[in-house]
Amino acid sequence: MAGIIDSTWMVLSDFNAFLNPDDKVGGARPENNMMVPFRSCIDDCGLLEVPVVGDRFTWERNEIKERLDWVFRNFDWEVSHPHMKVHYNLCFKCDHRVIVVSDCGESRRNSISRFFKYQAAWCLKQDFPDIVNASWENKNWLQGCESFKNSAIEWNDKVVGSVAVKKKELLRRLEGIDKARQIGRSNGLQRLEKKIWMEDNRLAAQEELI
Structure with missing residues (x-):
């Protein structure tokens, strides 16, 4: 695959393999001959490990901790995304931590405006009809829509958003x-x-x- 890709690329997965002996804590120490094929594969593909922030172990059982999940990128990706980092979040319905890749150099949070989305479950709330009636009272259609959007968002945050x-x-x-x-x-x-x-x-x- 690496030989036919001529652009930026990244790979992340549970490789179930170690790169170094210190990728395991507790239990039997990993044997070097078991790590060589994985190292060779990464080197042959020209991949670089994405730096990890926080706990680097992705699996644990009893007193054993292992790093089995990895994120790699090629040189072109590293040049175009130099601030990229990996976080291993909490386990969720799995015995492995969730892989989260983020570009710390790009913050889009402030540029994303909050959008409005009607939720069907609002009709289950007894006070929702009051929100609707008050929004369009003595207003035309466009004014009512804008008033309803603002009122519904505020009401949702206070009541449903809990x-x-x-x-x-x-x-x-x-x-x-x-x-x-x-x-x-x-x-x-x-x-x-x-x-x-x-x-x-x-x-x-x-x-x-x-």
Whole structure:
């Protein structure tokens, strides 16, 4: 594949392989002859590892931690995206951490305006008809549309949007537990983590109706 691509390219996946012995902590030490084929493949393809921010281990079980998931890019991609970084986020419905690739040199958050999207579940709220009636009262169609958009967004943030706030709070708690587990394992933390994931799944199911 590397021989036929003449532009920028990147590859990321669970390679289930180590590049160096320190890519595993605990258990039997990786043998060098098992790492050579992976190293040779990366070198032959002319790939460069994308730098990692934070915990670099992507899989763990009991006292063993391993880095099995990798992100590589060719030289052209590195030149065009020099600030690119990799973050390994929390595990979600899988025993591997989620790979997140970001370009720290490009911030588009401020340039993206918030768009309006009507949600069918709003009709399930008893006070929603009041929002609609008040928006078009003594207004023409265009004025009513603009008023409804602003009122609905504000109402959604205060009433319906609480689900998103709860999910963010759960994520912060999970990140705190994850950091604590990196220092030392605890059965209590594992039980709490499982309980929080169950609550997150419940909120996700509720969010689908919004």
